Amino acid sequence: xxxxxxxxxxxxxxxxxxxxxxxxxxxxxxxxxxxxxxxxxxxxxxxxxxxxxxxxxxxxxxxxxxxxxxxxxxxxxxxxxxxxxxxxxxxxxxxxxxxxxxxxxxxxxxxxxxxxxxxxxxxxxxxxxxxxxxxxxxxxxxxxxxxxxxxxxxxxxxxxxxxxxxxxxxxxxxxxxxxxxxxxxxxxxxxxxxxxxxxxxxxxxxxxxxxxxxxxxxxxxxxxxxxxxxxxxxx
Amino acid sequence: xxxxxxxxxxxxxxxxxxxxxxxxxxxxxxxxxxxxxxxxxxxxxxxxxxxxxxxxxxxxxxxxxxxxxxxxxxxxxxxxxxxxxxxxxxxxxxxxxxxxxxxxxxxxxxxxxxxxxxxxxxxxxxxxxxxxxxxxxxxxxxxxxxxxxxxxxxxxxxxxxxxxxxxxxxxxxxxxxxxxxxxxxxxxxxxxxxxxxxxxxxxxxxxxxxxxxxxxxxxxxxxxxxxxxxxxxxxxxxxxxxxxxxxxxxxxxxxxxxxxxxxxxxxxxxxxxxxxxxxxxxxxxxxxxxxxxxxx
Numbered sequence: 001x002x003x004x005x006x007x008x009x010x011x012x013x014x015x016x017x018x019x020x021x022x023x024x025x026x027x028x029x030x031x032x033x034x035x036x037x038x039x040x041x042x043x044x045x046x047x048x049x050x051x052x053x054x055x056x057x058x059x060x061x062x063x064x065x066x067x068x069x070x071x072x073x074x075x076x077x078x079x080x081x082x083x084x085x086x087x088x089x090x091x092x093x094x095x096x097x098x099x100x101x102x103x104x105x106x107x108x109x110x111x112x113x114x115x116x117x118x119x120x121x122x123x124x125x126x127x128x129x130x131x132x133x134x135x136x137x138x139x140x141x142x143x144x145x146x147x148x149x150x151x152x153x154x155x156x157x158x159x160x161x162x163x164x165x166x167x168x169x170x171x172x173x174x175x176x177x178x179x180x181x182x183x184x185x186x187x188x189x190x191x192x193x194x195x196x197x198x199x200x201x202x203x204x205x206x207x208x209x210x211x212x213x214x215x216x217x218x219x220x221x222x223x224x225x226x227x228x229x230x231x232x233x234x235x
Numbered sequence: 236x237x238x239x240x241x242x243x244x245x246x247x248x249x250x251x252x253x254x255x256x257x258x259x260x261x262x263x264x265x266x267x268x269x270x271x272x273x274x275x276x277x278x279x280x281x282x283x284x285x286x287x288x289x290x291x292x293x294x295x296x297x298x299x300x301x302x303x304x305x306x307x308x309x310x311x312x313x314x315x316x317x318x319x320x321x322x323x324x325x326x327x328x329x330x331x332x333x334x335x336x337x338x339x340x341x342x343x344x345x346x347x348x349x350x351x352x353x354x355x356x357x358x359x360x361x362x363x364x365x366x367x368x369x370x371x372x373x374x375x376x377x378x379x380x381x382x383x384x385x386x387x388x389x390x391x392x393x394x395x396x397x398x399x400x401x402x403x404x405x406x407x408x409x410x411x412x413x414x415x416x417x418x419x420x421x422x423x424x425x426x427x428x429x430x431x432x433x434x435x436x437x438x439x440x441x442x443x444x445x446x447x448x449x450x451x452x453x454x455x456x457x458x459x460x461x462x463x464x465x466x467x468x469x470x471x472x473x474x475x476x477x478x479x480x481x482x483x484x485x486x487x488x489x490x491x492x493x494x495x496x497x498x499x500x501x502x503x504x505x506x507x508x509x510x511x512x513x514x515x516x517x518x519x520x521x522x523x524x525x526x527x528x529x530x531x
Binding site for chain 1: 402405406408409412413415416417418419420421422423424
């Protein structure tokens with residue numbers, strides 16, 4: 001299996017605060033990899049560093065064999081790395097379809113095909129395509145955020161807390177969609193606080209604590225690990 | 236009939252405010268900053284047009300185009316040199332920088348062109364009256380009034396179509412909502428901000444030419460008061476909203492002229508701002524500004 005994403009010993013600072021203290025991990029092509037951990041462990045910071053919104057002070061990030069640590073965020077999408085940000089961050093004043101068009105901003109060739117693909121994955125979005133983003137329900141907004149990221153036809157999709165703020169039934173739905181996307185060939189890096197759900201779909205998992213990776217293994221191994229059970233699975 | 240005359244000159248002045256306010260509101264919407272130098276770009280545009288027509292005897296249309304072109308470049312340069320390095324700075328720092336740029340432009344104009352007033356050429360005075368007479372001469376609408384109002388309407392419609400239908404226009408709206416998310420879409424935020432400044436400054440040049448055609452005294456501070464009024468208009472209509480800037484500009488112009496005509500010339504500005512305060516007390520987001528209802 002070839003590594004599509006390789007993060008090597010990155011250190012990220014917010015001013016004087018050392019937020020990420022030497023994190024390394026890999027995502028192989030076709031995998032679902034999850035990064036779990038408590039609030040404030042540095043999961044979102046790690047993702048934002050990979051997608052270029054934040055810069056690592058040291059360490060390396062390679063995507064498809066090329067270093068991307070110094071590439072501006074808007075150029076990273078073009079290379080096939082899309083992020084579904086924490087809190088969804090859809091464009092609330094734009095219509096569903098316009099949101100999706102923004103997702104295809106760097107994709108000049110097959111916007112129509114990409115739209116068809118996303119609407120096939122999320123029929124709900126098609127029904128609401130003329131609606132303003134801000135009027136969607138939380139679950140629909142999460143679907144829109146995921147659909148928007150898919151519009152660039154990414155090789156790797158990074159999802160940041162897709163279950164945040166959603167009712168349990170919607171969480172299950174979102175995870176079904178993630179499993180589906182994976183089945184259709186999208187490689188996924190998933191950041192979650194909902195460790196149980198995340199571990200149930202993941203091929204491999206990393207546990208983050210205060211800016212470091214403390215444990216790693218297959219999804220099953222970690223789900224069975226006493227430490228993880230105690231800290232994250234409520235038992 | 237007098238009232239109609241006042242109303243028309245109010246709409247005409249309001250159209251100039253609206254064109255300036257459109258630039259203010261777009262820059263605010265996307266860069267989230269108040270570009271207080273915007274009013275002084277108007278002045279630069281007017282000077283460029285003045286020199287092109289009066290000194291170098293260029294055809295008026297060419298003079299206007301030259302003014303638009305130079306101001307567009309000026310807007311991009313100001314943004315690159317003064318505001319871009321402060322992208323991550325607190326908004327107060329950016330605000331003070333904008334005030335600094337404003338004084339810089341005024342003083343540069345004073346140095347280059349002296350503070351002696353220039354008389355702006357009236358290149359739209361065709362025929363004997365320079366306008367159309369209606370109702371047997373009781374109502375006179377000058378060509379400059381007609382051109383000003385028409386320009387404002389065309390600009391508003393063009394901007395609405397641009398932001399609603401083009402890829403760049405939609406990218407601007409995306410940036411105005413969430414720059415981080417826009418970057419994740421692959422939108423180059425810096426380019427988008429540059430384009431916004433270019434459009435706003437080009438519009439400021441047009442506003443400068445129209446303003447000085449109606450009020451032909453041109454001095455280095457010509458742009459500052461209309462700039463502040465237009466900023467007021469943008470807030471009045473709901474800052475960030477294009478139709479809001481249009482409506483706010485028109486209303487402000489009409490209120491100002493009617494207050495001058497019927498209440499007091501000296502108090503007209505006070506009345507304008509009093510109306511603004513009342514509107515903001517009742518509707519803090521301005522007339523057309525909408526708070527976003529965010530569902531979580």
